[in-house]
Amino acid sequence: MADHVFVSISLDRIEFFRWANDRLAQAFVEGTGAGSVIGGIYLGRVIRVEPSLNAAFVEIGLDKPGLLPLKKQGARPGEGDALIVQVRREGREEKGVRLTTSIKTLVDAAAIAKSKQPPALLVAPPNLWQRSLGALDDVASITCDRRVDVPVIDEWCRRHRPTLAGKVEFLAERDWVPSRADIKDAIAEGLDEEVLLPGGGKLLFEPVRTLTAIDVNSAAATAEKGFERTALSVNIEAAREIPRQLALRNLGGIVVIDFIDLENRNKRDQVIEALRQAVGVDPAIEWVGNMSRLGLVELLRRRNGPTLSEMWQVANG
Known part of the structure; x- marks a missing residue:
């Protein structure tokens, strides 16, 4: 089923929601002037x-200098x-942003730089809806809650994402369908550390500083059926749900999934095949590993700004 995008823009914030397979797949909010x-x-x-x-530290006018790897220089x-550099990764913890000299833009940044002294911003970073749409290849519709935003977003799509x-x-x-109430309910689900699966299993999300751990639990299901058969069913159900949950929660970096032992x-x-098919819902997932004998699977998801919890805590004061 095709994805549907909803964009709400006001004076103080931008909200972006992606609905996939009749469920909320992504929810982003960004205050005006507080973006990535x-x-x-x-x-x-x-x-x-x-x-x-093998890197250089470059002052670009932010709180910390950025890091420019020199391997491919x-x-x-x-x-x-x-x-002239472009930011390709956010700073985190005590580290500054990651930079590159491989510039991707439709603007002549070199011409703008001729009248500037470093450090100076040459081309502003894309805002929330531009970053979010730029990561999608195709959707069925993009719905705005203000008429004035329609030509602006459509023109941007024609230049940067023609398929949209x-x-x-x-x-x-x-x-809107889904309604604002439906969206709020789905966001509340994404803020809970536990996710109940329809077949009786449960996911437990535990983000820590260096990675995100996800535990797959069969709950009471194994007491009612054969263990191996039930474990496979719960694992496959979990594999199909985890990519959606990672996208909704916007959890990036290394993710370790502890499936039920098989x-x-x-x-x-x-189980791995089900997981690899399901990652199509999340364009930020870059790699999925194999399953160990202990049921552990690693995957890598590109970091894309604050988590759902961080965004909505800020948005709600």
Whole structure:
């Protein structure tokens, strides 16, 4: 079933919702002027080259200098050099943003830089709806709750995501299906650390600083049926649900899934196949590993700003 996108733009915030297979797949909110710096293009100044990291630290006007890996650089920059760079990864914890000199833009950043002194912003980063639509290949519709936003978003789609052009429409929020109440209920589900599966299993999400652990529990189901058969059923159900939950919760980095142990290798392969088919709902998932004999599976999801919990805590004060 095709995805449907809903965009709500007001003076103080932007909200973006993606509905897939009749369920909420993504929910983003961003205050005006408080968005991500990913994609922003800057004229920066090299403040230090660190040979041990094979990288340079570049001042671009943020709180911390950005890190520019030099492995794929041609001529190595020196301290004090001016460079045009683009942010490709957010800073986190004590680290600054990750930079690249491989610039992706329709704007002539070099021409803009001629009149600037580093550090300076040359091209502003995309806002919430631009980043979110830019990650999607195709959707059935893009619904806005203000008429004025329709031509703006449609023109952006024509330039940056042609497959989405012509699909932008206006519909007052009171007429949205799903309704605002449906969306709020789904967000509340995404803020709960436990997810109950229809077949009797349960997922437990435990994000920590370095990774996210997901435990698959069969609950009481194994007491009623044969263990191996029930474990396979719960594992497959969990595999189909986990990508949606990761997208909804916006959990990035390394994810370790602890499935119920399966001794039969063929059954372990069935679970992995179900997981790899299900990741299509989430364009941010970059890699899925194999299952160990202990039922552990690693996957890698691209970090994409704050988590659902962080976004909605800020949005609700």
